[in-house]
Amino acid sequence: MNTEESSFIIPLTHLQRRPGNMWEAELSFKAPVDMGVALAHVDPDSALVAEVRLESVLDGVLASATVDYKVIAECARCLESLEWEDSSEFVELFLYPETDSRGREIQGGEHEWVEGDSETATRFIHNDSVDLEEVVRDAIVLDLPLKPLCDPACEGLCVTCGEKRDGGDHDHVATDPRWAALESLREE
Ligand SMILES: [Zn+2]
Ligand SMILES: [Zn+2]
Known part of the structure; x- marks a missing residue:
């Protein structure tokens, strides 16, 4: 088990590039500040703990x-x-980038891990690593x-009154603002 906080970028150094090879680890990621929806988000002071499996496939x-x-x-x-506490799962394919005649990556430049919009995205391996942040974010x-x-x-x-209602007995006769107004008229 790897308890150190890792970045979402996982190097493929321990995964042989041969279909069927597999690498598994438990990784802990620092929660990004903005991972969530309007009324619910991942606690930014917590860690995300992931059982990650990487498997070599043909492409x-x-x-x-x-x-x-x-x-x-x-x-x-x-x-x-x-x-x-909650839990999410994903499965995502990262393709090997095409390389030019000198072996340089054609896709997967510094900011091009992904091609296309997020729904139809093709994700690429870049610098012999996969970046799981977007995939984790989408799943959560x-x-x-x-x-x-x-x-x-x-x-x-x-x-x-702005208090939480908790069933039947929540009565406002005494503090209803209309009554309060009448009350003050009577005092005058
Ligand atoms: Zn009330
Ligand atoms: Zn409530």
């Missing part, structure tokens, strides 16, 4: 992983802070809830 490397991470979120109805973002709830039955906040 490249098949990367797969199960990633465990900590989510911090807000209930979409009552805004209560929530946190939980797809799994995070757009409307996290503290409880499926959460009734949200009271429009009058």
Whole structure:
């Protein structure tokens, strides 16, 4: 087990370029600050722990992983802070880049790990490494809830007092602003 925090860029030095060869490791990544959706994101002070498997195939490397991470979120109805442990998986193919006659990579320049938009992207091996950040991000973002709830039955906040509603007995006769106005008229 590798407990050191690694970058999302995994060198292929231990993977032989022969179909069927495999390399597996448990890696720990520092969570990026902006990995998530509006109301739920990966805790930026936590680490993502991934069981990564790299497998040599004919045209490249098949990367797969199960990633465990900590989510911090807000209930979409009552805004209560929530946190939980979650897990996402992915399988992604990285192709060997085409090289010119001198063996230089044609695709996969410094900022071209990916060709095409993210949905139809072809990913390439670059400098004999694979960059898992985008793939991890896509897998996690797809799994995070757009409307996290503290409880499926959460009734949200009271429009009058702003407190969390918790079922039947939430009565406002005394503090209803219209009553309060009448109350002050009577005092005058
Ligand atoms: Zn709630
Ligand atoms: Zn209320």
